[in-house]
Amino acid sequence: MSQPVTGFSKLNKEEKIEWLNSHYLQNSPDAIKVLKQYWNEDAKLQQLHEEFTENTLSNFYLPFGVAPNFLINGKLMAIPMAIEESSVIAAASKAAKFWGSRGGFKATVINTKKIGQVHFIYTGEKEKLKRFYDYIKPVLLDSVRDITQNMEKRGGGVLDIELRDKTAALENYYQLHCYFETKDSMGANFINSCLEKFAHVFQAEAENWKEFTSEEKDIEILMSILSNYVPECVVRAEVSCPVEQLSEENGMKGEEFAQKFIRAVRIAEIEKYRAVTHNKGIMNGIDAVVLATGNDFRAVEAGIHAYASKNGTYTSLTHAAVEDGIFKFWMEIPLALGTVGGLTSLHPLVKLALDMLQNPSARELMEIVAVAGLAQNFGAVQSLITTGIQQGHMKMHLMNILNQQQATPEEKRIIVDYFRKNTVSHSSVITQLEKLRQQ
Template sequence: MTKFYELSRQERLQSLVKAGYLAAASADFLQAKPALADEILTAITENDVGQFVLPYGVGANFLIDNQPYYVPMVTEEPSVIAAASNGAQRIAQGGGFQTVVVNHLILAQVILTGVTQFTDLRLRLQAVDRQIFQVAATAHPSMVKRGGGLRSWQVTAVGADQAKISLWLDPQAAFGANFANTVAEAVGNFVQTQVLQGAEQVLAAILSNSGAKMTVTIRAEVPWRALATTTNSGTTVAARIAQLNQFAQQDPERASTENKGILNGVFAAALATGNDLRAISAATTAWLIEHQQLVLSRWQNLSAKQVLQGELTLPLPIGQVGGAINSLPTATISHELLGHPTVEQLMCIIASVGLANNLAALRSLVTTGIQAGHMRLQAANLAILAGATPVEIEPLTILLNQEQQVDLARAQLILKQLRQQKR
């Protein structure tokens, strides 16, 4: 049976349509590769002069909460999708990814200055608790109508004369940045006019990108047999993966690289679904600092069950509607490909891609090394860099993959020889 990655692009699209993942119209759209209309470009960016195109692919073999998925991924790095599919395939042998917990609340802050009597301020705010909820609801009634809105608030002293009001908001299916800012400003105006006294002032009112309560935890168990190589038993590989992960938990230089490997997949899936990579990056940094943790994932070798267990907790400030999700046709197709998941399901899917990439990278590192597979997948890019024309890319790539070691000079020499043979 031909593997998914061995199919042509058209054959992959046809198989996704046949399996019910994509509508025929969506497959036609992807096949045609149409450019964004000028009206859309003008609406979603500033000073537009053109389009910057990135490859759009799918990660295969994902089984998440007992549901199979092809996960859309946008990345210029072929090894990211290959690794995600590889890791997902091994995890599927142990039952796939399982959601442990998921939260989706966005934080907004009203920042106060000139606070000299914090206890008195807190009592004054508590006295208007009901009004704060009413102001928040009035600021964005459509969100309340959809079931969202302000869930809780707290006031906290910060430094000698400052404080913050933390507003925890349910944005429903959206990421909720505009919603959070609207509510924060409304509550800030109310507090300024109705609560604050003397030198107390609202300094700013805005969302926070901490992602503290917009998090997902997923878990996977990989049977030892699924980790074996031709030269290493699954038992040995599992033990070495756990050891390398434990090292990362104590060494910031290794941890940064392991986290980058996780975010390779997370960013690719988030971008494909129209979500904000900057928000995810900021939230990840804040989460690691707050939890005094170096690496996002944790792998344990469970001898009694003969499995390697992985767990990933990740802040994921994302949405299932709004922003670029509704504006970009390919982002809309990504949600179709995933079966139009809820925002909580989408968080689990994106986190699963991160853990799959993490597993594949760790397994390569403790067995064959990362570079052999990486360079094999980079051969096509090297062919392009060497000057291959579109019709020369595939034959040159095949020849490059037959080489033990290759660089640009060698690629250019092989291309020259290939052209001479055709004369």
């Protein structure tokens, strides 16, 4: 049985790999080969990647692709996507082409407020705390001037601070609920720095507040941290066209398509088992762009799924309707994104992705990301109510199956040609490949 390792972080990369191989990979030369084959030949670039995180052994690559022909607010764009799942970029591109001839996508940022909180315990009289808060609020705002001055020059800063009484949910629990505008940066470090300063000043000033008893002065700061739930940092994306323009190549009339589409979305609105998969499809598009542009897809995921539950039950993020003969499909989602700071100036592919998008502001990136999610969802629902999801998905998955079977380039060409007119399944691909090899 392996013993805990000490001083692992102080080992160099080669030593870390040797330790891992001897303790967990059965001294496999293939394991070392796999790890090293993903090292970047450019030593400086490799070092840059290694400094993004800790205990780095190698690089984990994802395909970096592009979905072209997105008409967004009258501007034609090519959207970068980093994702490994088959058919995501294809579906988004198909939806972009479909709506490009029907007026394109419209996107609007509704608000950009971000939130952070100081969580604390106070055991005294509520009215005393309220009077202390009224006194301390301007002091708190003034205390972070050195932190906020550069952000304020860009039009951002601290927007407001509220005292929130949460004692009904947890005994003696209160919050300083704070609003921020961080402009083109995601703003996590800025927000957390302000919050920690608020906490320090709040606690220190409480000790000198004459109205407090000695017990009341002993305010316990639990934690100071931004929230990834940003229900007031919201963007809307939408498409619309006359119903008759929805006619499908498979012969489905526009009215039938609209009716089926709306019902499919309605099911996702009322049935959480469907809603989770429905929204996962939206996140296929969103995460791919968020990752490609160096933003925090985990924060985005958490915030959006919380937003999908904001009315007490998990539901669809997208909605559809027909009004006066016009089909409408739309979505409103919270997105806290940045185009400066973090990886945006460090990771070469992130910089390239932002260049590809013509170096958008954070608000513009919010619009682009929301459109990618809406497009992906439209493509998925469109497939579900027409040909079914597997026809397109499995054809895209075909190459993965062939690579798993170590098919040669010639075998791939023949098999791909065969399945242009036949249904793809894992077993059918294996069968055809075996037949070809027997010949």
